[in-house]
Amino acid sequence: MQTGRSRTTMTLALAAVIAAPPLLGAQIGVQRERNVPNVYAITNARIVPIAGPTIEKGNVIIRNGLIAAVGATAQPPADARVIDGAGLTVYPGLIDANTSIAFPAPPAAPVAQGGRGGRGGPQPTQQGGPTGAPNSLHPIGLQPELAAVDLVRPDAEAFSGPHSAGITAALTVPSTGIFRGLSAVINLGGTSAQAMIVKAPIAEHIGFTPLRQGGYPGSLLGVFSALRQELLDAQHYGAEQAAFAKSPRGMRRPESDPSLDALQPVLAGKIPVVMQASSAREIERALDLAKEFKLRAIIAGGEEADQIAARLKAENVPVLMSLDFPRRPTASPDADPEPLRTLRARVEAPKLAAKLQAAGVRFAFADGGLTNWSEFLTNAGRTVEGGLTAEQAVRALTTSPAEILGVSDHLGTIEVGKTANLTVMRGDLFGGRVAQVFVDGTPVEVRAQTTANGAGMANGTWTLTVTLDEGEKPVTLTIQQTGDQLRGTIQGSLGSSSITNGSIGSAGDLKFRATVTMGAGTEEATFSGNIDGNLVKGTVTIVGHPQGTFIGQKPDTPGGGRRGRPPFRR
């Protein structure tokens, strides 16, 4: 690519920027864009800087990737592209406090051969691909030297999901293994890996998942022993290296081990460990391990963190709280009832954040591996229903992760001189929709997510004709789609009731149940069908009746995937 081409891209039209974020197609070796004015002004918007009081009507000026000015009187410079922010609210760019994004291929299953007593076994075969660290003496999955900074790649496709959830930056690390490696905070945009890095290394990540394929450790039992042995080995290695450095004469040179090297700052408390732990006992075990080796602990996941909030507070351990709230299992009818505690944990998941807040435990929100990005803000919003204030919830997505991860100099608030990561909402952060994000000063259009869930295609009011053995029944179906879940009502000549168990797949295949009023009484009906644009049709199953059909349309189509005009003015 030549420099000229870049210039063309920027000057052609902003629409081009919108349609194809500049990071799309970025490859290693592509020259960076240069000499391109990179000045934007969002005017007349509501601004929530977090660092100060909310500005009901003001401007944010962005120049060369940084916030140049913010306030009611900040004037758009002459060279700025002006974005009319009327009706928009500007928040600091949201931070996903723990994820595994920007790694080109999913890490292959670790091929472990194990060793005696947790020591590194023979060099693993390299079919593990990119997640194996070169020249490591330890099996894949127990290589703490693996560094996100060496593995991340710009990936516009992968970033579009987080962008749609308003996320502009994230802590990222590979998602498999026991020692998972050193994480990095990256901006979700940029033309090269280097440009994406905000700070690295941030933390050593530990997952307590056994290695697969028969190697040691193959169980949770072995995971703890292997961790312990490697940490002990690292302590011993550090002592040997120190002794050798002091007086190398007469001492055999200690063998170099990159894994044990990488653990030195961890053991010295210079780098924290992020430990994946969900249930109360998993968190306790993680904290016990951290205590044993005097590690600076951060808990990731933390589903039951409220049960040990006192210890987390006392030991000053922050929680990167998963927003992937537990889901209802589809249990067989004759299964034992769920334990009450499981049920309780699920129902009360949205209250967790408020409980941590009340207990004085620091926390930030993380995606927790959720697959449907629309749930990210939905579930963050549910923490407000669960007792958090809206401001506390916003902080859990901005300043709190920035502080916990040590990047608050760059990220987390809208302040002059900070990185221009912004999340622009139509409406509030919770309940509104993401209109636009800025990543490192570059606007990125938010694309509706059609991959996972049909992107709200079921939303709205549908006029149905249901044909049953009793004849044709006109029915009005009102649906609210959240992620792949449907709620709503049916009303009309089948009576009125709420729909239950509603879901929709990526291809528009939907299913829900409703109680319908038939001649003799009420029956449970299962609706199963498909949405194609404005049309929906399918079958109705009622036990004891011949299968019926339904067909209908949505008269008030607000437009499918593209929602309105981007908030740009040329």
Add this chain to the structure above:
Amino acid sequence: MKLHISALLLVAGALGAQQPAAQKAAAPTLIKNATILTVTKGKLENTDLLLQNGKIAQIGKNLSAPTGATVIDATGKYVMPGIIDPHSHSMADAINEGSLSVTSMVRIRDVLNPEDVNIYRQLAGGVTTINVLHGSANTIGGQNAVVKLKYGRDVDEMLFPGAMPGIKFALGENVTQKNSQQSSQATGRPLRYPATRMGQEEVLRDAFTRARDYKASWDEYNAKVKTDKTAVPPARDLELEPLVEVLEGKRFVHAHSYRADEMLMLLNLAKEFGFTVKTLQHGLEGYKIASEIAQAGTGLSSFADEWSYKIEAYDAIPYNVAILLRHNVVATINSDSDERARRLNIDAAKMMRYGGLTEDEALKTITYNGAVQLGVEKRVGSIEIGKDADVVIWNGDPLSVYSTAETTFIDGEVFFDIKRDLAKRDQMAKERAALEAADRGNRRVVP
């Protein structure tokens, strides 16, 4: 039966969540007018028992209740020491680290689940102490944990203070089968040495030889560091450390074994390396070599009448435990099962039927002898003044199938009470109904 279990599950959930994490010493309890089965000192009719400060404070007639004491009228009821299960896998989130032949570095303590509902169910069967063992997938397995079933407490509070550390060994088919060609092909896992009993002996010999060398390297360092402060200590080896402890008599060996020949092999090998095998686990052919086991100072923990579930269990007889006891082997009955652990009293009673044991001898197989095998006989296993107040009130003779445990105390605190259990069910059903209603809005896992 199904309903019964669900109800227990319900109550267990509430107790687990609602009990405070730690409490001060329990208030005193005076149990009046009971038939007390002391196990070591016979049966005491119409006798009172005072539990105070977590200990058995007094045993006698017409004891007076101290201030603040709970008084229980146990007329017509029986009191026995809490049952000890010397072979359990309850509470363990992982049982086997089967990847290697020697996994002495793994610790059951790391994976204990203090909220396992089986704890509560076993309390309801009068069990107060269990020995949670690693599985039998490999010749040298992991380190066990001796646990008091203080349901709802932190793991640290449940670990039996002062219990001897132990380690699980395993001989015979479970070890070889896992490594067979067939199993390897079926699971895609690599073959693991050893595949024969010969190999098992070699693995043991090799491991203890390495442990000796390791110990020597530390001895050398400890001698050197006295004069040379800059000496670098050897690298710690978590695999060999527990084996050194075995050699030094600081850690008990509990060895899964079935056949007489493999048991003799282990006893001989232990003699060669200078340690004593504390218990043979299962040991269904123990009766064939009872004198040899007794001579080695080794105990044995068996099933009452489980056999023929695999080739090496074909020669079992239900007289095993009785014969061993008659040869002065410290023998016990264990459950090895979440389910059988709830009715070990019945398994003990079978020993009277089969082996003609006395009542006390039968009770010893699930109480005192287990305490000896775990090195806690000074603390639990019988009703004696000064011992831990781990006692159970039964509504009849615990060696009768018609009897039920009513109240289970550990360190003087009630951890199961049948009346409380019944009283809670209604409240829990209500909570469940409310939660289920609230849960209907939650997203369901798409199968």
